Amino acid sequence: MSPIIKTDGLSHIYSAGTVFEQAAIKDINVEINRGEFVGVIGHTGSGKSTLIQHFNGLLKPTSGKIFVEGEDIWEKPREIRRFRFKVGLVFQYPEYQLFEDTVYKDIAFGPTNMGLAEEEVDKRVREAAAFVELKPELLEKSPFELSGGQKRRAAIAGVIAMNPEVLILDEPTAGLDPRGRDRILGEIKEYHEQRSNTVLLVSHNMEDIARYAAKVMVLNQSRVFMYDTVESVFSRARELQEMGLSVPQVTKICLRLAQAGVEISPQTYTIKSAKARIIELLGRKRPNEAE
């Protein structure tokens, strides 16, 4: 099957031709397959936000090409809007873009721009709101009356309502408490599983990436440094640490345990699997005290 997003020698230079010139991404060649859940990591300023804004044509590459479903998106610049509906992008702090007088109208902004019929818009708004667990009575409220977490979820619903083939989220959990974070990521995971759409999640939280993503793209100094499964990326813990990134805490613990002679695989990325393994080991060593 052809990849849903493919880039070919993609580079972007900000303020080209001035003293403020800065290359934000260089020679990016990646393929993202349909239905994948990809985590994007990289230290601050490595070009993550710049890269994902190319996928829906918000930024025009300085050189290189982007293909969405095999089509070069910049072939006909006038039709670029079509790709914005295919590749939905949720920015960092998306709640600052809410503007309508009701949450309902705000979520409907995207689908209405798509030119959908009113019933279809209504259906999509309600579905999207249900996905992010916004109660129907909240839909008639002003977005400015919602709590921080609710605003964030309303803004995400505004993109989900366009039912994009690819959903990209730039640090969707920045500034939320742990419960709000788990809730939003859980909802995104569920959306991914139900619709089997492609999801790209930019995050600084390795635990979240290990828990939700299947593949990880690591950006370092404007280039793609690794792009592989979670297992193989986090097994290169030392390289990640050298570039100022890290691996999930539970992986660090398992690494130490393995070094200390415990029979546990250092390729353990989630608390769930670590726990299962430790219980197994404990049960094996002291069968009488297992309880």
Added chain:
Amino acid sequence: MKLSDITIGQYFPGESPIHRMDPRTKLTLTMVYLIMLFTARNALALAVGVLFVLVSYPASGVSLRLILRSTKPVLPIIIFTGIFNLFLVAGEVVWSFWFLSITDEGIRVAAFMCVRILCLIAGSALLTYTTSPIALTDGIEMLFSPLKKLGAPVHEVAMMMTIALRFIPTLIEETEKIMSAQKARGADLESGNIFQRIRAMLPILIPLFVSAFRRAEELALAMECRCYHGGEGRTRMRILKVSWIDAAAVAFTAAFFSAVIAANIYAIDLAGMVSEL
């Protein structure tokens, strides 16, 4: 044009003599220069005025390309003024078509106005390119401080200007972010007639206002937390000092101003002599 291309009011840090001048001197001399431009009554005098900016820019280390960029947004105004003067000033008709006619005086006035406006912008841009906004408002506050005795809120106005200047880049950045976010949801900002376009701006303006108010509230709170209570008894971190560079700049400007006045008188004499003959 991209929003970030606007350079008017932007400061380019540097170490040139003009950068090191006292902001009060720079403000005063810029005012003097503007007066100089309008004192010039003939081509020779105006040429002296043009020479003044042409000499000052190299001394500031700011590239000439930047002045050209700074005049770009006001180009329509310049062209409009030029055309307006060209056709509407009375004098001896040199060219006419239908109801339009161009007079010799019209050409002269139009050319003068265009050169003046260009110099005016280049001159004031030099001030903002080489003076940090903070220094600029400090200078304004001190220059106008005598008005405090009359009860004018000089400090408050200067503080407001500092804050406004400080937030221009922030607001531009914010506007670009919000525009991207709405475009990602399919907002169409480029097509449609003027009313459709104004309507299409609402999704950008509303979040922008909301965030500007939020920022203002946060800033007010942060200032109060640090016991800001107006200008009364406030001391400065940077004390403005007049140096020999300022003296030199004053002398330089005075020389040019004298040259402009001399050119005015000399050329009038010249015209008088011509008519006598």
